[in-house]
Amino acid sequence: MANKILAVLEQRDGKLKKISFEVARAASDIAQKLNAGVEAVVIGNEVEGIENVGGYGVEKVTHYKHADLHNYSSSAYGDIIAEHVNNSGNDIIFFGNTAMGKDLAPKVAVKLNAGIAMDCTAFEIEDGELIATRPVYAGKALIDVKLTSGKKIFTLRPNVFNPGEPSGAKAEVEVKEVANPNLSVRVVELKKSEGKLDVAEASIIVSGGRGMKGPENFHLVEELADLLGAAVGASRAVVDAGWRPHSEQVGQTGKTVSPNLYIALGISGAIQHLAGMRSSKYIVAVNKDPDAPIFQVADYGITGDVFEVVPAMIEEIKKLKEG
Amino acid sequence: MKIAVCVSHVPDTATKVKIGSDGKSIDPSGVTYVVNPYDEFAIEEALKTKEQLGGEVVVISLGTEANKESLRKALAMGADSAVLLKDDKQRDSFAVAKALAEEIKNQGAEIVFFGKQSVDYDNSITGQLTAELLGYNYVSVVVDLKIDGNKVIAEREIEGGREVVETTLPVVITAQKGLNEPRYASLKGIMAAKRKTIEEKEAAPADNYVEIIRMKKPAPKQPGKIIGSDASAVPELIRLLREEAKVI
Numbered sequence: 001m002a003n004k005i006l007a008v009l010e011q012r013d014g015k016l017k018k019i020s021f022e023v024a025r026a027a028s029d030i031a032q033k034l035n036a037g038v039e040a041v042v043i044g045n046e047v048e049g050i051e052n053v054g055g056y057g058v059e060k061v062t063h064y065k066h067a068d069l070h071n072y073s074s075s076a077y078g079d080i081i082a083e084h085v086n087n088s089g090n091d092i093i094f095f096g097n098t099a100m101g102k103d104l105a106p107k108v109a110v111k112l113n114a115g116i117a118m119d120c121t122a123f124e125i126e127d128g129e130l131i132a133t134r135p136v137y138a139g140k141a142l143i144d145v146k147l148t149s150g151k152k153i154f155t156l157r158p159n160v161f162n163p164g165e166p167s168g169a170k171a172e173v174e175v176k177e178v179a180n181p182n183l184s185v186r187v188v189e190l191k192k193s194e195g196k197l198d199v200a201e202a203s204i205i206v207s208g209g210r211g212m213k214g215p216e217n218f219h220l221v222e223e224l225a226d227l228l229g230a231a232v233g234a235s236r237a238v239v240d241a242g243w244r245p246h247s248e249q250v251g252q253t254g255k256t257v258s259p260n261l262y263i264a265l266g267i268s269g270a271i272q273h274l275a276g277m278r279s280s281k282y283i284v285a286v287n288k289d290p291d292a293p294i295f296q297v298a299d300y301g302i303t304g305d306v307f308e309v310v311p312a313m314i315e316e317i318k319k320l321k322e323g
Numbered sequence: 324m325k326i327a328v329c330v331s332h333v334p335d336t337a338t339k340v341k342i343g344s345d346g347k348s349i350d351p352s353g354v355t356y357v358v359n360p361y362d363e364f365a366i367e368e369a370l371k372t373k374e375q376l377g378g379e380v381v382v383i384s385l386g387t388e389a390n391k392e393s394l395r396k397a398l399a400m401g402a403d404s405a406v407l408l409k410d411d412k413q414r415d416s417f418a419v420a421k422a423l424a425e426e427i428k429n430q431g432a433e434i435v436f437f438g439k440q441s442v443d444y445d446n447s448i449t450g451q452l453t454a455e456l457l458g459y460n461y462v463s464v465v466v467d468l469k470i471d472g473n474k475v476i477a478e479r480e481i482e483g484g485r486e487v488v489e490t491t492l493p494v495v496i497t498a499q500k501g502l503n504e505p506r507y508a509s510l511k512g513i514m515a516a517k518r519k520t521i522e523e524k525e526a527a528p529a530d531n532y533v534e535i536i537r538m539k540k541p542a543p544k545q546p547g548k549i550i551g552s553d554a555s556a557v558p559e560l561i562r563l564l565r566e567e568a569k570v571i
Contacts, residue, residue: 099481106448110455115532189487299547312554
């Protein structure tokens, strides 16, 4: 039986990331079903709008604060969360399955001797126990798991748990100044890819494959992505060919994604690629080959030439925007 | 300097997954097992680190006899020695990490490489768990690494960019694609690997905290509509995305 659930929020550059609201909402929904309490922590320096988490069902947030905690540090963040859990008696801890969550959650797991299930996409309660569903083999299969340890850690796949509209309620925020954070591992610099959205976070992804014929044609993919506020993705073939960076690769040796809309341009749909994107809510495929496997998972398909269809899509969306 | 690299032996990514008769794992029949793709970057980085700092590279894998194939591959690429931690039962990441940490301690390795994730259970945590059990620092999902004396500077991939992380030895690094270009084993390396013995020992026992209740296939996706075969279908596509799917 759960007593108190902890949602670990995430900030970057002093702003809460979208995943924080997803984790807060999922934690408060599950707390309600388990008849348990729920609270949240955020670690950083100045962090804007923490009280807004109240709109997603979390009434209390502890903000651990220090100037050196503005950037992520696994050593400092891990110590703080483990100490919080030990003091507060949380028995279920939720993180986002983000670059930070994947790095940090296992550290906390060892400190708390907690079982850990990563990248969960659904939760059910069976006989009073929390059962998590998580994709394995990049989504070719799913497993339902329960954790048998006293303390339990789950990370939540981004873009899967809909935070819904905030209620307008404000959370109580308690600020705790941290003395001497443990900075044995610390981020000394953040290198941002200018203005680029990441496929792991985007709600729309426009991906290009070998059918784009060369890196010089990816401006079409980029332009369509820009118009839609989307991230640019790529198939393994074009990453291995050096046309696009690996950070854009979608699939089993790239990123597994679940956006609202996935537009596959000139991608045939190798099994590794389909595994990585098939859980997208809507899939659009444009490919000359009507037998391409991508059409087996696409909601909408055009069996045409990307060099005719994509410019037409760009024009049509521009028209819409000009309204 | 002793350098360790931990590898897992996993189904090739081209595998079509079928659920096994136990309903909790995949049916292994007809499945080709390979060294985990991310572990190839880990092996390469271990070898490069040895070339830079001197020392020796030991490769460690937990599993069955079959894992020897991945260990031999690492030996053929240039690892000096190999250890198989024998266990034929399924372990969760934490239980794997406990056995690996034990062996890394035995080996006295101060720089340890993992792939950033195994492409079977996709947890992406075994390296971090092992590091924390050992009390080592770690940096995960690394795409650039410099080790200078005791100091470690690693760049890790994050959403929309990279973090430059500073820490010190002893350290665990989990390798992301892009960190290096794994070398091919030379014929000489393959021959030499055949002559090397793989040390075998029982994996340190550990309890699982994760209980798999069932494995299932994702709900099949219904094939959708083919709207047309040229640019004239675009207005209808955009209308459907706006009015039916409501995603743009």
